Amino acid sequence: MNKQDQPDAAPDVVDRAGFDAALAEQIEAEKEVTRHGDRVSARRRRLPMVAVEDYSFTGPGGPVRLTEMFGDKYLLLVQNVMYGPDWDEGCPSCSWAVDNLPANMGRLAGEGIAFAMVSQAPIEKLERWRAQRGWNHLWVSSADTTYHYDWGWTRADDAGREGPLPGYSYYLLRDGKPYLTYATTARGTEAILPVAHIMDRTVYGRQQDWEDSPAGWPQYPTYG
Known part of the structure; x- marks a missing residue:
């Protein structure tokens, strides 16, 4: 099996209301990540050279x-x-x-x-x-x-x-x-790797063996 083959495992199916509620909770958590990133970037702009x-x-x-x-x-x-x-x-x-x-x-x-x-x-x-x-x-x-x-x-x-x-x-x-x-x-290099961030937001993530994913999610060696 490789990443071109669709996995058997998939998320639970819920109704629209259940999906919207779960997505809203996730987006709120991601907003805090964004705000923290802004704070870290502000520190970076204040580094000496x-x-x-x-x-x-x-x-x-x-x-x-x-x-x-x-x-x-x-x-x-x-x-x-x-x-x-x-x-x-x-x-x-x-x-x-x-x-x-x-x-x-x-x-x-x-x-x-x-x-x-x-x-x-x-x-x-x-x-x-x-x-x-x-x-x-x-x-x-x-x-x-x-x-x-x-x-x-x-x-x-x-x-x-x-x-x-x-x-x-x-x-x-x-x-x-x-x-x-x-x-x-x-992993500091990931900031400018758009493909990695696109993969992160798919249901299966990067499919790498270090990721915390649900049971049955495909995972491959990171440097394989």
Whole structure:
């Protein structure tokens, strides 16, 4: 069985009044989530910022400095895509996240936000994977820099095994200098994954094995 097959399990059937009452209660709970999100966002806007080295990455045409990745914008979103130096392919989850980006990236540009991706793998590997996935985003390699180590995008586990982390870095260009204003990894990346949020609101959710779902609801390994 896979997600293309309709599950046997389904919600209880009630009359219209019962559904409206249950939905109203759910919406009220979701409104509190929204209000809490507004409060958290207000805190985020009050974070300090930290100066960042103007790293010289490697792009398809040669060196690309962090400040150059802003283009003519003053805000920059960088997706830290998991692609280790010795990997043959990019991370499936990170690739899925790239596929979740707006179809019209001009919507970001219209808000003064530039976008780029950074990985540790050599630029030749990144370009091959980018072509295979059909992406046209700027993707640079940090292989010849300390960027991934300086900012914790590559870490060692308890066994000493080293590997990259997924996530997003948000930068501000001020007086010609780049500053980090926010960064997130792990489930913090879900904020900009519309497909995940659409799945959340279907009756079966994401169908992942960590979810609290009714008995009989389909669930699959999260990283299977």
